Amino acid sequence: MTGTLTLSRGAARTERLDRRQDERHLILVRLVATVTLLLGTLYIAWRWLFSLNPDALWIAVPLVLAETYSLIDVTFFAITVWRVRRRPRPPAPPRDWTVDVFIATYNEPIDLVLRTAEAAKRIHYPHRTWVLDDGNRPELREAIEREGIGYLTRGAAWDGHQRHAKAGNLNNAILATEGEFILVLDADQVPDARILDHTLGYFLDDSVAFVQTPQTFGNVGSRDPLGSDAPLFYGPIQQGKDAWNAAFFCGSNAVLRREALMQLAIARYVKDVERSVAHALRRASRVLEQARRTDDGKDPVLSAALSALDDAIGETRRSLQDGEPIALATFELQRRVEGISRDLVAIQLHAAALDLADLAGETGIAADLDFTAAVDQLSSGESSPLAAFTAVQALIRSLDVDLGSEAQPLMPLATISVTEDMATAMRLHSAGWRSVYHHENLAVGLAPEDLGTMLRQRLRWAQGTVQVMLRENPHLQRSMTFAQRLMYAATGWSYLSGFATVVYFAAPIAYLCFGVLPATADPIQFLVHFLPFLAASRLLFLVGSRGIPTRRGRQYSVALFPVWIRATVTAAANVFFARPLDFVVTPKTRQRTGNALRLVWPQAVMAVLLAVSVPIGVARVTLGVAEPIPVLVNVVWVAVDLAALGVLVSALRYRGYGKEAE
Amino acid sequence: MESDITHRGDGVAVLALRGKLNMVTAPVVRETITALVGDGHSRVVVDLAEVPFLDSSGLGALIAGLKSARQAGGDLRIAAPSEQTRLVLRLTNMERVLTPYDTAEEAFARA
Numbered sequence: 001m002t003g004t005l006t007l008s009r010g011a012a013r014t015e016r017l018d019r020r021q022d023e024r025h026l027i028l029v030r031l032v033a034t035v036t037l038l039l040g041t042l043y044i045a046w047r048w049l050f051s052l053n054p055d056a057l058w059i060a061v062p063l064v065l066a067e068t069y070s071l072i073d074v075t076f077f078a079i080t081v082w083r084v085r086r087r088p089r090p091p092a093p094p095r096d097w098t099v100d101v102f103i104a105t106y107n108e109p110i111d112l113v114l115r116t117a118e119a120a121k122r123i124h125y126p127h128r129t130w131v132l133d134d135g136n137r138p139e140l141r142e143a144i145e146r147e148g149i150g151y152l153t154r155g156a157a158w159d160g161h162q163r164h165a166k167a168g169n170l171n172n173a174i175l176a177t178e179g180e181f182i183l184v185l186d187a188d189q190v191p192d193a194r195i196l197d198h199t200l201g202y203f204l205d206d207s208v209a210f211v212q213t214p215q216t217f218g219n220v221g222s223r224d225p226l227g228s229d230a231p232l233f234y235g236p237i238q239q240g241k242d243a244w245n246a247a248f249f250c251g252s253n254a255v256l257r258r259e260a261l262m263q264l265a266i267a268r269y270v271k272d273v274e275r276s277v278a279h280a281l282r283r284a285s286r287v288l289e290q291a292r293r294t295d296d297g298k299d300p301v302l303s304a305a306l307s308a309l310d311d312a313i314g315e316t317r318r319s320l321q322d323g324e325p326i327a328l329a330t331f332e333l334q335r336r337v338e339g340i341s342r343d344l345v346a347i348q349l350h351a352a353a354l355d356l357a358d359l360a361g362e363t364g365i366a367a368d369l370d371f372t373a374a375v376d377q378l379s380s381g382e383s384s385p386l387a388a389f390t391a392v393q394a395l396i397r398s399l400d401v402d403l404g405s406e407a408q409p410l411m412p413l414a415t416i417s418v419t420e421d422m423a424t425a426m427r428l429h430s431a432g433w434r435s436v437y438h439h440e441n442l443a444v445g446l447a448p449e450d451l452g453t454m455l456r457q458r459l460r461w462a463q464g465t466v467q468v469m470l471r472e473n474p475h476l477q478r479s480m481t482f483a484q485r486l487m488y489a490a491t492g493w494s495y496l497s498g499f500a501t502v503v504y505f506a507a508p509i510a511y512l513c514f515g516v517l518p519a520t521a522d523p524i525q526f527l528v529h530f531l532p533f534l535a536a537s538r539l540l541f542l543v544g545s546r547g548i549p550t551r552r553g554r555q556y557s558v559a560l561f562p563v564w565i566r567a568t569v570t571a572a573a574n575v576f577f578a579r580p581l582d583f584v585v586t587p588k589t590r591q592r593t594g595n596a597l598r599l600v601w602p603q604a605v606m607a608v609l610l611a612v613s614v615p616i617g618v619a620r621v622t623l624g625v626a627e628p629i630p631v632l633v634n635v636v637w638v639a640v641d642l643a644a645l646g647v648l649v650s651a652l653r654y655r656g657y658g659k660e661a662e
Numbered sequence: 663m664e665s666d667i668t669h670r671g672d673g674v675a676v677l678a679l680r681g682k683l684n685m686v687t688a689p690v691v692r693e694t695i696t697a698l699v700g701d702g703h704s705r706v707v708v709d710l711a712e713v714p715f716l717d718s719s720g721l722g723a724l725i726a727g728l729k730s731a732r733q734a735g736g737d738l739r740i741a742a743p744s745e746q747t748r749l750v751l752r753l754t755n756m757e758r759v760l761t762p763y764d765t766a767e768e769a770f771a772r773a
Contacts, residue, residue: 098686175692175722178685258685262718263754269725270755325761327728331737409729410722 015088022085025546032543033078036536040071043533051519051526056510060518063507066500073497074537076490079483081544083243084236086439090201097203099127099196099255100179104169105187106134110143112446113187117149120185125196130177134169152176154407161407166251167420174261174412182261186252188446189215195442199255202436209260209433210425212238213253213440217447219657225650226454227556228447231548238437246429246487247437251421252445260433261412264424267431269409277326284313284395291388302386305344309392312336337396344389416471418581419464422491426468429484430477449656451596451648458560462495462567463574463581470575497557498564505606505641508634512617515626523629558644562602596652607645610638663687665694674770675703680712683720691720695727695738704736707769710762711742716750724760739769 047067053060101120105113113131120129130150133140144151154163154172164171170184181200185191199211214234220226241247249256288310295303316333320326414423425435448454474480474488510516519526541550573579597604614635620626663681670676675698683691698706708724710716724740731738741763743751751757763769 175726176689178689178719180685259718262685262722266718266721266725266754266756270758273759323758325757326759327737327739328761409725 011089018086019088025543026084029081029084029540029543032536032540033082036533036540037075037078039533039536040074043529044068044071046529047519051521051529053517053520056516056518059503059507059510059516062503063518066503069496069500073493074540076486076493077544078540079486080240080244080490081236082240084240084544085243086239087242087436090199090438091204093125093197093200093203095126097181097200098179099125099181099183099200100173100177101127101129101183101185101191102132102170102173103130103185103187104132104134104166104252105140106166106169108187110137110140113140114143114147116185116187116190117144117147119190119193120183121147121149122193123183123191123196124193125200127183127196128177128179130173132169132173134163134166158407161405162415163407164411164415164420165418167411167413167415167424168407170413170420171408171411171415174258175408175410180258182256182258184252184254184256185443186445189252189443190218190445191253192442192444195253196255198440198442199436199438202438203255203257205434207432207434208257208436209428210247210249210254210256211436211438212247212249213438213442214238215250215253216441216444218444219449220447221657223650224552225647225654226448226451227552227647227651228454230553232545232550232553235439235548236545239439241487242435242437244483244487245434245481246484247425247435248491249421249425249428249435251419253443254421260428260431261424262410264427264431265410265412268411268427273326277320277330278317280395281313281317281320284392285310285317287388287391287395288313299386301344302389305340306389308340309337309389312340313392313396334396337393341389341393417464417467418460419468422465423468423472426472426474426477426480426488430479432479449654451651451654452599454651455560455563455599459563459567462564463571465492465495466568466571467575467581468492470572494557495564495568498561498568501558501561502565504558505610508637508641509609509613511634512613512620512631512638515620517630523627523633527633552647555644555647558641559603559647562600600648600652603645603648607642610641610645614638663690665691667694667698669703672770673703674705674707676707676709676766678709678712678766682715683710683713683723684715684717685719688719688723692723692726695723696730699727699730699734699736704731704734705770706731706736706738707763707766708738708740709742709766710740710744710747713747714744716743716747718750718754721750721754721756728760737770739763741766741769 044064044067047064052064101123103113103116103120113133117129117131123129128150130152131140131144132152133144134154136153141151141153152173154169158168158172162168174182181196181203183191183196195213199213202208202211215230216234217228220228238247288306291306292310295306297303312333316329320329412424413420414427417423429435448457469488469492474485474492477485480488507518510518521529570579570581574581617626617631617635621628621631663679663683663686665680666678668676668678677694677698679691681687695706695708706727708727713720724738728738738760740760742765743762748762751760751762
């Protein structure tokens with residue numbers, strides 16, 4: 001007892017010291033941030049107002065836009081680290097909470113899943129472990145059940161429905177289990193046995209919805225040629241977001257409160273039902289209106305049936321507006337429509353009715369596509385009042401409160417994006433829940449070991465983020481705080497960097513090869529304005545990241561410019577034009593790839609152009625057509641660009657962990 | 663969680679629940695309703711008179727039951743919720759979809 005007491009007293013003392021250190025650190029961060037933003041604003045203002053080259057606007061305007069982009073990026077970083085703090089240790093959780101541990105797998109090797117599952121079973125805090133196998137593999141089931149671990153797959157209810165990838169897998173499991181808390185692990189993330197003891201205590205605060213811990217990798221060396229470690233993100237950035245109550249949920253190594261997810265699911269369900277019913281009724285009214293226009297009145301029975309339908313739908317729409325419950329209103333409407341159609345069929349059993357019934361589809365609830373086809377056929381001109389009747393009948397029959405197009409009406413994790421984690425966190429924050437980032441490594445995973453896999457993974461994350469930004473623009477989420485909206489915007493903003501990078505490559509090439517200067521100022525004047533801002537912002541990153549190595553991350557954010565551009569373009573095409581993303585699951589084991597250079601050809605082309613522009617620039621100086629100082633400035637610029645792209649050379653030569661070529 | 667099933671003369675099955683309808687009991691209730699519908703009783707009233715507490719997972723079970731009943735051509739209705747239960751229905755906006763009836767008898771009176 002005395003021992004524990006001393007220990008906790010010692011821990012309390014360390015925390016007090018940490019706190020004091022954090023306070024001093026914050027003063028420095030805020031000072032540097034203020035200076036950086038001041039200098040940055042001055043520089044960008046000078047660029048826009050006094051140094052745009054009017055004779056070369058085609059490069060001058062993109063460059064100043066790219067620089068403005070970068071200033072905003074730096075501003076977001078400054079806001080993120082403005083309140084960065086280490087959290088004090090949470091209190092110990094009560095021993096009687098119920099916890100489910102989920103291990104999500106799709107195609108990972110069985111021994112890898114087994115290793116994670118066994119470690120999960122050994123977690124100290126009482127819990128139940130489940131393997132969620134979306135690959136539905138009998139041999140995995142056997143191995144898992146032999147260990148006495150729960151095994152879950154999707155039931156028959158999912159057949160023929162959208163599966164929603166990992167989000168669907170987790171949603172299926174959430175409804176099949178009952179623990180108050182859920183620890184989510186990717187198949188490769190081997191948990192520390194203390195992971196629940198160290199994180200559950202945060203949930204003593206009833207408003208906390210999730211606790212995220214870092215993701216680290218056991219197969220990454222100190223040189224980290226693929227840039228897998230994200231010490232800046234799982235460090236100052238998450239701690240900074242956390243201070244604004246905007247920590248990100250990252251899909252693995254996180255504990256979630258079931259009640260929060262279920263409330264989200266219910267709210268979503270009600271909204272979706274309201275929307276889909278309103279939509280179907282509106283469409284039915286439109287079809288009837290069109291039919292009435294083409295009705296020649298030759299069939300009085302049909303005309304009467306059409307107007308009866310119209311009345312029924314109109315009344316339903318009105319009573320829904322008056323607040324009548326949707327279930328009741330739709331149930332009654334369906335009964336009325338059935339009655340009307342029975343009368344109609346009884347009176348006129350002509351063959352056309354049967355033909356057209358085929359057209360609209362008699363399948364009822366699941367006939368989503370069928371009635372769409374029928375309605376389309378009507379609007380394309382082949383309309384007849386009878387076809388309209390059948391189409392409306394199918395519409396009303398399909399109109400339901402069970403969201404028949406989904407496998408399960410409740411989707412606790414958001415399914416609007418390939419990165420369900422970010423979308424879910426944003427909805428939880430919108431609903432007023434709190435979040436926690438716990439800065440302690442409590443699981444060790446496997447990073448991709450080849451360039452191709454790594455590129456696919458980055459593409460997927462970027463696409464997912466852009467999807468969320470476009471589908472549920474954080475600035476329209478009124479219920480989030482302004483700071484929370486800024487934190488989400490900051491992440492989305494960082495994925496636009498690909499466009500700016502291209503401009504940063506193009507500008508020195510344009511000068512060295514063709515003598516086109518984007519700025520009118522002489523080089524000294526330029527450096528006087530630019531260097532202080534550059535120095536201050538580098539200092540801000542240094543102070544903000546507290547000495548954590550961030551070079552790899554910065555290199556990759558430049559070197560992967562084609563990935564960011566592709567992600568932005570494909571995600572926008574997906575959201576606005578429903579084009580597929582060509583979504584792929586990230587393989588956890590090394591993939592055999594052919595010529596890896598094919599994966600990074602845009603970077604290779606860019607590197608060649610940059611390299612070639614240097615001798616051309618030097619030649620132009622020798623020939624007397626270019627000034628030496630601007631050429632020197634641009635050569636340095638090219639060198640910086642090439643150094644960033646150079647990270648791909650070691651990535652291409654990388655043969656996997658422990659198999660370094662050197 | 664205990665439950666009683668009564669089959670009324672008009673073909674409506676009344677499922678009377680006793681105890682908390684929360685994340686622990688939700689899976690059982692969902693399965694009970696699915697089985698009931700599977701046996702051909704697609705018109706179901708869930709009597710909540712003896713349910714002192716309802717959470718989101720409990721609501722989830724009712725929604726899942728509503729889905730299976732509707733797919734079988736019937737309906738699921740709820741009756742006699744307590745004050746706490748009514749509050750949950752209101753706060754989650756679930757009243758818009760599932761409105762509680764005062765008694766199990768009234769639930770299918772209109773249809």
